[in-house]
Amino acid sequence: MSGHRRILVALDTSAGARAALHRAASMARRMEAELTGLFVEDQNLLRLAGLPFARELFAGGTGRRDLSPETMERALANEALQLQRELKAAAVELDVPWSFHTARGRVFQELLAATVNHELVAMGMADARPGQLRLGSNARHLLAESACSVMLIPPGTLPTGVMLVMFDGRASSRAALSRAQQMREPEQALEILLLAEVPGRLTELREQASSLLERDQAVTFHIFTAGDAAALVAAVLRLAPATLVLGELQNLGADVLEGVLGRLHGTVLQVRDTQ
């Protein structure tokens, strides 16, 4: 497969979603892919608006407002219109073919349904904060159940810096390495973290990884041979990649994933081998 041909971006008005939109548009241009924007009208909000005492408190503490199904419908329609404009502006600027869709229901379900026929889904993520679960239920569902690759983008990250690929030799990590080379920004440095259960495998892993590299591809290898989940998380955080690329959860365990995603100030790309 030469690359993703259709990229889905989950749209909402959060800073993370906007960062995801721009990253996805940039990627679509480089990969000559079509950009699909999806805005899900959350059924929870519609239900809330139908309740007899429905009321929202403004975020700035400036007051309260009673909600009704009509006001909620209108607010969501406005939000959809605004997001469509932003999608169009980002796509037109980069000369990328685009389409915009809305769906109504549970957010993660609608997203999962939309990932069919897409090679990549980009989604915003809250920035890393201590003491907070960074992965929302929607992101968690996507990582676990998405049929295509998933990219989680926190706000304020830049498509430069180091792209770190976690490589353990399995099929999914080989796919991750290949995809990483395709998706890498031109100025982005490529580094590989070799995950060897035993030190004796390092040479083999390095040869495997090298064979997958494009010609004249400059790369820096790092190694991790032993240690628990915390040590691995620390090793990844020490390398502070701007983009972390990994295969299908790579047998890492929930602790590692949560640890990394919770504290890494960067983009996470989980590659799903669809071949």
Add this chain to the structure above:
Amino acid sequence: MSDAIRLEADALYRRCDPDQFSFQSTSELEDLDDVPGQQRAIEAIRFGIGIRREGYNLYALGVPGAGRHALIERYLRERAAAEPSPPDWVYVYNFDETHKPRALELPAGRGVRLRDDMQQLMEDLQVALPAAFESEDYRARRKELEDRLEEQQGAPLEQLNEKAKERGLLLIRTPSGMAFAPMTEEREVMPPDEFNKLPEDERDKVRKDIEELEDELEKIFHRAPRWQHEAQRKIRELDREITGVAVDNLMEDMRKGWHDLPAVQKYLDAVRDDVIENAGDFLGGDEAPQAMAMFGMARQNQRSLRRFQVNVLVDNSITQGAPIIFENHASHQHLFGRIEHLSQMGNLFTDFTLIKAGALHRANRGYLVVEARKLLSQPFAWESLKRALFSSEVRVETLEQELSLVSTVSLEPEALKLDVKVILVGSRQLYQLLSHYDPEFAQLFKVAADFEENMGRDIQSQDLFARMIATLLRKEQLLPLDPEATARVIEHSAREANDAEKLSVHVQSITDLLREADFWAREQGRGMVCREDVQQAVAARRYRAGRVPEKIQEAIQRGTLLIATAGERIGQVNALSVSNDGQMSFGHAMRITARVRLGKGEVKDIQREVKLAGPIFSKAVMTLTGYLGAHYAPDFPLLVAASLVFEQTYGGIEGDSATLAELIALLSALGEVPVRQSLAITGSANQYGEAQAIGGVNEKIEGFFDTCDERGLTGEQGVLIPEANIKHLMLREDVVEAVRAGKFHIYAVADVDAALSLMTGMHAGDKDQHGRFPEDSVNDRVQQRLLLMADQTQQWSKGASGDNGGEA
């Protein structure tokens, strides 16, 4: 009555004796420091540039080419070299009032240093500040502040969320804020119909719980801005601290170099404060920390770093002594500087870096030399210069600002303290005009250096003149002159002065003659200029400029211009005039005719009547009438009407040098006495008939000589001049030789009668005690004619009166 004096050839040209010179070549002579004959001007220049008082500026007046610039420059350089070098001036950004750039006075050479220091500082800051903001230390401290904010905001929300869950409620985000709703077991919002099926007490409890939680949420929301504000303040403090450390480190060494200048220290303090407040300007947008963008310090808010540049307005790093500026183009902007503009996106933009110095800035603490005519012909330059001198300040202001033609906000650069000596170089006429019409002129230009055009001629001055020639030759790198050539140049200078007893000190003319003589000497392959070369230069110059006089002589020879040089005619006289065609002055004869008839005692000059005559000419004609009445008709009415005409003239006439000629023509007509046409006359006359000196005597004589020479000299021809003009004679060699050979004559007359006798060949006649003249004298004939005319008029008047009475 005196007789006309026939002048000997030696009186017509005063030679310079080459034997008076002790040198064989002018190369042996020492240089002359000053142009001879300009002692008065030199003293004035020395005084004018020496006195450092307000209003003691200098006006050097004289004719162009008199060597004013050279002399002024020489004395200025002499004085300026001993004076201290002026300071540098720079313009810097005014951080308090941005449209009023600050002027800093710095010791000579340190303007450029400040500029370079600031440039280096800016380059260093552009590296150091991004590095400081990218440092681990900064990131960690910043993250700590941001995390604290998140904790302050996030923890209460988390607690509230947990509390809500315990009560079966869900805290969810809405498009504009947050809301609470009852939740299902799947942690989704309970559908409304399901909620409505709940028992009433449960619905009430939900409502009550939600209201309670909403109050708590509202309190959290109210506290949030305060936390954010506090966090922002701390982050700003952190940024200032980081920036301050970096700036202070970089500026520490730089400041040491400027500790002696409080004004610069103050400027550097302002720079430091501005950098700290606007650190974002030094951070590339892409490299700027994300949080910086949040707090308005990202690229979009970058202001130009141009404000930290230093505009070196005047750099005196290589100036030795006080500056001397010769400004040839004395326009307003060349004198006072200008503010340039750049075009950006179609808009004009300017700032303090685009302020350019004018001549006054460069000449500050020194001298500015300007041509008065050029200065006065430039709009507003003179007025602005006076204002600057009065206020002792120079301010860069564009003409548009001066005239209030633009109302947009522009720069108002701080004025510089001005201490300059202005030297205006101009003509006498301009000096007089300014003195008369501009009262401020006398206040500002109290010293006049009046340049002489001539100097006295004697043995000593001729020696000095020879040294001046030698000086000019060396300066111009020309061949030296031998004593004969030197003498010829001196003689030519006397001719240029139109005075045998004077020498022209018009440096430009002398230099030109020396250059041309050098050319002819080199043509002949000589290594030294001899008399023939100078003579050739003079002749060639005369030939080159001789087209117009030649055409006039040709017209005379062909009979187009009627000039007789033989025979006698009543009422017709050869007068002489001098013209200048821009290249040289030349003389030629003009015919004056007079006719008389009965009248009321008026002498009408046709030129005057048709307004082709100037006021001096008119005055001369009126003088004639006075002479006529007083001399011939003191006791009877002057009842004559005379008309005088300058024949074949087609332009204006001015001057009184034809008074004698007009008088002779008039008396000839009245006395019916013929006048010799072989003679021409020039000279002014007063009411007593005394001959008075005129100008251009040499050219006039030569003009008539050429006419006669063309026709063949008869020995009868000649020119009458006033006695007072004898000393002015420096005639051409061929004229002198013709006189020496008796072929041509020059006569000097003291009064009208002397001229009348010579030109009519009859005795003019002296008046006796009764006011009568000897019988058959010219004057007697004139008087008798006037008496007759008076009598005829009386008879005619009686007849006319009787006729009238008869009729009555």
